[in-house]
Amino acid sequence: MDYKGIDSEEIIHKPVLLEETVNLLITDKKGIYIDATTGTGGHSSMILSTLDKEGRLISIDRDEEALIITSKRINDQRQMIMKSNFSDISLLLNKLNIEQVDGIIFDLGLSMLQLKNNYRGFSFNSDERLDMRMDRNQGQSAYEIINSYSEDRLSEIIKSYGEERFSKKIAHSIIINRKRQPINTCKELASIVIGSIGYRGKIHPATKTFQAIRIEVNNEIKELKKGLLASINVLKKGGRICVLSYHSLEDRNVKIFFKENQKKGLLKIITKKPLSPNQQEIKNNRASRSAKLRVGERL
Ligand SMILES: C[S@@+](CC[C@H](N)C(=O)[O-])C[C@H]1O[C@@H](n2cnc3c(N)ncnc32)[C@H](O)[C@@H]1O
Missing domain, CATH: 3.40.50.150 (Vaccinia Virus protein VP39)
Incomplete structure (x- = not known):
């Protein structure tokens, strides 16, 4: 099929x-x-x-x-x-x-x-709008969270749901970038995270941030x-x-x-x-x- x-x-x-x-x-x-x-x-x-x-x-x-x-x-x-x-x-x-x-x-x-369908907006490489909703009839998507939450709230979510020790740095970069223009796609968010903390271990640098945002979107x-x-x-x-x-x-x-x-x-x-x-x-x-x-x- x-x-x-x-x-x-x-x-x-x-x-x-x-x-x-x-x-x-x-x-x-x-x-x-x-x-x-x-x-x-x-x-x-x-x-x-x-x-x-x-x-x-x-x-x-x-x-x-x-x-x-x-x-x-x-x-x-x-x-x-x-x-x-x-x-x-x-x-x-x-x-x-x-x-x-x-x-x-x-x-x-x-x-x-959910992961492989790029238009669902879950994967790092997706050029589609940030989404990450499991239920697409549900309220706020990743786009709203990334573009409207305060720096402190973003940092807290990335820390507690992503167990990411560089949460403050990442949240700060998100805020700086979105002041220029809204962060639209998964690819944009992933490259902001890479720009902020660089490549460190075996896993993609944005893995923990994406996990955190997805957990917040879907409660x-x-x-x-x-x-x-x-x-x-x-x-x-x-x-x-x-x-x-x-x-x-x-x-x-x-x-x-x-x-x-x-x-x-x-x-x-x-x-x-x-x-x-x-x-x-x-x-x-x-x-x-x-x-x-x-x-x-x-x-
Ligand atoms: C790992 S997949 C399940 C795969 C499945 N066991 C299989 O063999 O195909 C997890 C699924 O759980 C669903 N899910 C996650 N949270 C849910 C919730 N709170 N209520 C209902 N479904 C949920 C997701 O939409 C996703 O389809």
């Missing part, structure tokens, strides 16, 4: 820790499951092929475009595909008249579809906290929650959430240490290299 002139090989996301995650998620093959971050449907298809004919899957995402592709790739009566933010899963289940589910998977972050940490909390309320006893995270800020929040709920007697931690992809998987899919899988079971 060709999508908007882009090779489908590029935009179909390679699911990470696929078998490991699905094997740990499914405790009852006749149960109801939620894929809270469906993307282009990698984990959803594996869940469907593992479930019995009585099993059901609710596949959600906040990105409509991803769901259009998933609905073209998967045709299965047992699956419902719905646009939703995962922080609204209680509301969604209410609407569907479903009280509890047997398992939920969160595969956080961005899909290849990712707040949504994650709400989504995890909601999942505790909708999981059956014995049901599992599987979370794949891709950077330390996400993983820290997941780890704290699991520990707190274990203390409260609501969750048993199944993965004492988080699972990571092996060398072979990393070789086949570079994007998987930072993945961490944590799994908890509702008590």
